[in-house]
Amino acid sequence: MGIAIKQALGESLFQEETLEGDIPLYPSINKDTGKISSQVKDFSSVYPQKMPMAEVEEVPFRVLGQLWGTYILCEVPEGLMLIDQHAAHERLNYEKIKSLYENGPPHSQELLTSVLLEVSPVEASLLEEILPHLQKLGFVLEPFGEFSFVIRSVPSFLVQRDVRKILENVLKDLYLLSKTSTLSDIVPSLLKSMACHASIKAHDVLTEMEMVSLLKELKKLNILHCPHGRPFYKLFSKEEIARFFHRS
Structure with missing residues (x-):
C-alpha cells in the first residue's frame, strides 16, 4: 500500500x-x-509574530492560513470556510468607495510627491469626463500637457497604493465598456472598477493580522458576493466533511 x-x-x-x-x-x-x-x-x-490569543478569542473564527496565496482558510463554528481574498476585499472596497461618493465629503490626502499620469488621446478624453466623479472621491488631478495629468491628492485609503496603476486600469476598463455598451451612467462602472483595482490581488501574501482584519470587516456585511456578482466564500459544513470521511 x-x-x-x-x-x-x-x-x-x-x-x-x-x-x-x-x-x-x-x-x-x-x-x-x-x-x-x-x-x-x-x-x-x-x-x-502571532496573533495575540486575547484578540483571537474576540472573534468566532480561527484563521488557518492562506491557500495558494489566493484563498483564506478559516475555521468557523459551522465548519471550514474558504474565502477568495480578492473578491472579498473588492466587496469591502466597493462599499467604502460607494459610501464615500454618495455621502462625502471626500477624505483626501495630498501626496508628498506628485504622480504623473500619461494617457492616450482617447483615455485623456475619458478622464476629462470622469474627473468630477474622481474629485468626489478625493482625487485632485491637474492637466499637464496634452495627454498627461498630475495627481496631487488621492483618497486617504489609497495613499499606500499605486494610484497611477489603479487609474490606468480604471481608464482601460471604462474604455472597453464604452466600446461594447453605452455608458449612460458611468458612475457604477467607475466605482466597481476602482474597487477592483484597489483591492488585494490573487497571490498577494497576507500576514495573519491582515487576514483576521479582513474577516472582521466582512462580518459587518450582509452581502455574499463581489460587486461583479461572484461569490467570495464557500462553506464546507462539519456534517459534509464528516460524511465524506464516513464518520458517524
Whole structure:
C-alpha cells in the first residue's frame, strides 16, 4: 500500500526540500532507509509574530492560513470556510468607495510627491469626463500637457497604493465598456472598477493580522458576493466533511 501511495503522489514528495545549510523545510523520508528525518528548518526567527490569543478569542473564527496565496482558510463554528481574498476585499472596497461618493465629503490626502499620469488621446478624453466623479472621491488631478495629468491628492485609503496603476486600469476598463455598451451612467462602472483595482490581488501574501482584519470587516456585511456578482466564500459544513470521511 505504501508503494502504491508513493507512486500515485510521485517521487518528488519523498525528496528533501532544503534551504541554506541543507536543512529540510519539513520532515522528510529517506528513500534508502525509509526513516523519517525530524531535523527541519526553524522559521521562528523569520515569522515570529502571532496573533495575540486575547484578540483571537474576540472573534468566532480561527484563521488557518492562506491557500495558494489566493484563498483564506478559516475555521468557523459551522465548519471550514474558504474565502477568495480578492473578491472579498473588492466587496469591502466597493462599499467604502460607494459610501464615500454618495455621502462625502471626500477624505483626501495630498501626496508628498506628485504622480504623473500619461494617457492616450482617447483615455485623456475619458478622464476629462470622469474627473468630477474622481474629485468626489478625493482625487485632485491637474492637466499637464496634452495627454498627461498630475495627481496631487488621492483618497486617504489609497495613499499606500499605486494610484497611477489603479487609474490606468480604471481608464482601460471604462474604455472597453464604452466600446461594447453605452455608458449612460458611468458612475457604477467607475466605482466597481476602482474597487477592483484597489483591492488585494490573487497571490498577494497576507500576514495573519491582515487576514483576521479582513474577516472582521466582512462580518459587518450582509452581502455574499463581489460587486461583479461572484461569490467570495464557500462553506464546507462539519456534517459534509464528516460524511465524506464516513464518520458517524
